[in-house]
Amino acid sequence: MSALARPRAESPESPALRAFEAQWHARTVDPLHAWHERAMRRFLRLGLPGNRDESWRYTNLRRLAAVDFVAATEPSDETPAAESGFLSGIPAGAIRIDIINGYPQLASHVPVAGLRITSLAQFARRDAAGLQTLLAEPTDAEQERWALLNAALFVDGLHLAIDGRLESPLLLVHQMRGSTANTVAHPRVLIEAAAGSRATIIERHVATGMPPTLCNSATQLALAPGAAIEHYRVFADGAAATNFDSLEIRQAADSRCKQFTVALGGALLRTNLQAHLDGAGAELDSFSLLVGHGPRHVDCMNVALHHAPRTHSRQTARAIAGDTSRVIFNSKVVVDVGAAHAESQQSSRGLLLSPQAEIDTRPQLEIHTDEVKCAHGATTGRLDPNMLFYMLSRGIDRATAQSLLVYAFLADVLTGMSVHETRAGIEADLIAQLPDSELLREFR
Amino acid sequence: MLKIENLTARVAGKDILNGIDLSINAGEVHAIMGPNGSGKSTLAQVLAGREDYEITGGRVTFDGQDLLALKPEERARAGLFLGFQYPVEIPGVNNVYLLKAALNAKRKAAGLPEVDAYEFLALIKQKMKFMEMSETFLTRGVNEGFSGGEKKRNEILQMLVLEPKLAILDETDSGLDIDALKIVAKGVNSLRDPKRAVVLVTHYQRLLDYIVPDQVHVLSGGRILKSGDKSLAFELEERGYDWVKASRVA
Numbered sequence: 001m002s003a004l005a006r007p008r009a010e011s012p013e014s015p016a017l018r019a020f021e022a023q024w025h026a027r028t029v030d031p032l033h034a035w036h037e038r039a040m041r042r043f044l045r046l047g048l049p050g051n052r053d054e055s056w057r058y059t060n061l062r063r064l065a066a067v068d069f070v071a072a073t074e075p076s077d078e079t080p081a082a083e084s085g086f087l088s089g090i091p092a093g094a095i096r097i098d099i100i101n102g103y104p105q106l107a108s109h110v111p112v113a114g115l116r117i118t119s120l121a122q123f124a125r126r127d128a129a130g131l132q133t134l135l136a137e138p139t140d141a142e143q144e145r146w147a148l149l150n151a152a153l154f155v156d157g158l159h160l161a162i163d164g165r166l167e168s169p170l171l172l173v174h175q176m177r178g179s180t181a182n183t184v185a186h187p188r189v190l191i192e193a194a195a196g197s198r199a200t201i202i203e204r205h206v207a208t209g210m211p212p213t214l215c216n217s218a219t220q221l222a223l224a225p226g227a228a229i230e231h232y233r234v235f236a237d238g239a240a241a242t243n244f245d246s247l248e249i250r251q252a253a254d255s256r257c258k259q260f261t262v263a264l265g266g267a268l269l270r271t272n273l274q275a276h277l278d279g280a281g282a283e284l285d286s287f288s289l290l291v292g293h294g295p296r297h298v299d300c301m302n303v304a305l306h307h308a309p310r311t312h313s314r315q316t317a318r319a320i321a322g323d324t325s326r327v328i329f330n331s332k333v334v335v336d337v338g339a340a341h342a343e344s345q346q347s348s349r350g351l352l353l354s355p356q357a358e359i360d361t362r363p364q365l366e367i368h369t370d371e372v373k374c375a376h377g378a379t380t381g382r383l384d385p386n387m388l389f390y391m392l393s394r395g396i397d398r399a400t401a402q403s404l405l406v407y408a409f410l411a412d413v414l415t416g417m418s419v420h421e422t423r424a425g426i427e428a429d430l431i432a433q434l435p436d437s438e439l440l441r442e443f444r
Numbered sequence: 445m446l447k448i449e450n451l452t453a454r455v456a457g458k459d460i461l462n463g464i465d466l467s468i469n470a471g472e473v474h475a476i477m478g479p480n481g482s483g484k485s486t487l488a489q490v491l492a493g494r495e496d497y498e499i500t501g502g503r504v505t506f507d508g509q510d511l512l513a514l515k516p517e518e519r520a521r522a523g524l525f526l527g528f529q530y531p532v533e534i535p536g537v538n539n540v541y542l543l544k545a546a547l548n549a550k551r552k553a554a555g556l557p558e559v560d561a562y563e564f565l566a567l568i569k570q571k572m573k574f575m576e577m578s579e580t581f582l583t584r585g586v587n588e589g590f591s592g593g594e595k596k597r598n599e600i601l602q603m604l605v606l607e608p609k610l611a612i613l614d615e616t617d618s619g620l621d622i623d624a625l626k627i628v629a630k631g632v633n634s635l636r637d638p639k640r641a642v643v644l645v646t647h648y649q650r651l652l653d654y655i656v657p658d659q660v661h662v663l664s665g666g667r668i669l670k671s672g673d674k675s676l677a678f679e680l681e682e683r684g685y686d687w688v689k690a691s692r693v694a
């Protein structure tokens with residue numbers, strides 16, 4: 001194995017970085033070795049993101065940098081099955097694929113018309129060059145450091161080719177299993193939606209986080225012309241789980257993508273979305289529902305890049321923060337020179353439920369052409385005292401009134417979800433994290 | 445039923461109520477009239493328990509209970525209802541959910557079981573028909589996108605469902621056309637009962653053509669300057685509030 005460049009000076013002795021480097025050296029050489037190696041070199045040169053990195057200003061990784069991570073292994077037959085309690089809201093007839101420690105469990109999978117499912121390891125053995133053309137290196141590696149690490153260290157993953165109209169939703173369940181603390185895995189998912197295809201894909205992260213785990217997942221979703229995809233990523237991890245998730249969407253002409261990012265669990269969660277509107281008329285609707293509960297830290301970064309004419313992006317974020325939690329929502333729209341008549345909307349609203357909680361929202365806009373319509377708005381506040389008094393004056397107790405108002409605040413995002421069971425499951429998880437959940441449950 | 449003795453209150457350091465004395469018995473309808481800024485709405489809000497107001501003196505008893513010691517929600521469950529001058533819009537909270545939650549909170553406080561969902565819907569529909577309200581109300585957020593008149597009708601609908609002992613209606617007539625005013629009056633009159641009382645806070649005598657009060661009080665400068673029967677309202681309409689102030693000084 002060739003010697004790799006040492007990381008930059010920022011955290012030269014970071015145990016986490018040393019652990020990732022050791023994991024690299026311990027890897028079995030696979031058909032994509034050169035590709036992985038390039039990513040690893042770049043990652044080591046850049047090091048872990050720090051507060052000097054623009055998009056990491058609000059999330060301090062110092063504690064994480066001190067952790068000596070252990071690579072997750074392929075699950076064996078003795079690995080205990082996932083507790084069903086972590087999976088609320090499974091749509092009826094869903095095509096379910098479990099991904100444990102990044103390894104897809106395809107043994108019992110039944111073929112579905114219009115869907116090809118392959119493990120990335122199998123794909124690489126069969127057609128390494130073909131796979132390499134599909135794999136994206138992060139376009140903005142400076143900011144997408146964890147996606148870069150995923151590119152370097154993923155061992156297996158899932159390739160889904162959707163051709164036609166999938167009636168049943170696809171459910172991907174990401175689980176983390178490890179007997180030792182600080183297990184790390186780098187699950188990778190590639191989804192290709194063929195021209196005119198239709199599908200709903202739900203990625204659900206359900207690590208128990210006991211012992212503590214780090215899941216560094218990356219998903220690429222490519223929509224061919226006219227494809228329509230509804231994609232969910234739901235983070236319902238246990239209280240000690242850390243999750244970094246990078247989602248890259250590429251949309252060809254006239255494709256439509258509805259994307260939901262739902263943060264309902266974990267200790268530390270960072271989600272990235274990079275959506276490239278590459279083809280004329282492509283439309284993206286992104287919804288972020290970010291719930292800060294207990295000491296949770298949620299950092300959501302969404303970027304929509306308009307590269308083609310008449311592209312349309314709408315970003316809707318609703319963040320609530322209670323207890324000592326912190327929620328960050330950064331959204332950015334970039335309109336390139338070639339993207340005449342592009343339209344974008346960014347709406348983010350935050351609701352603080354406790355004096356110790358914090359919400360930071362920052363909409364950004366970068367426009368390089370004329371003839372565009374771009375709107376953005378961001379507000380953060382507390383519950384409206386007039387609404388609260390109105391409900392109290394009707395005899396409703398304070399806790400229930402507050403919960404109803406919080407729930408109402410999130411309604412804009414929830415009502416956009418077209419998979420009923422998924423919405424119901426998310427609502428149930430959400431309500432469990434609101435004060436006075438028992439009373440609220442009956443008013444859904 | 446309600447006894448107010450020398451009640452004083454302030455908001456943001458300014459004295460608004462300067463010694464209110466008022467007794468309301470079961471079965472009665474009282475009208476409180478007065479010019480802008482006289483303290484009418486403050487009195488209504490203070491009785492409902494709005495926390496922005498600081499009570500600086502006096503006593504209020506409601507059915508023998510110390511009303512001022514109760515939280516707003518406890519006052520409501522004890523049978524007090526405030527019809528808002530400006531009903532609040534709460535997008536995302538359904539009208540029916542709100543009413544059901546309110547009714548169940550009241551029933552729970554009275555030791556009664558929760559209302560049956562089917563019976564509740566039938567009840568709402570019946571009251572909506574009585575108030576001549578559109579069915580779209582059922583699916584909308586609380587007062588969301590309602591016109592001024594619809595909001596006021598919704599206040600009366602809530603009152604009819606909750607059947608309070610004492611309803612305080614704060615300028616429920618303002619902004620209503622004559623047809624809507626008649627409907628609102630019909631709603632209020634339907635609740636008149638020897639066991640209940642109604643307080644109408646209003647600017648104009650117009651409402652009192654449809655809801656005939658037992659007593660009329662003129663509030664000005666945070667005090668009740670004059671009380672009388674319904675003829676006082678006509679006199680006010682004719683001679684204006686300055687007449688009351690002048691006669692008081694004289």
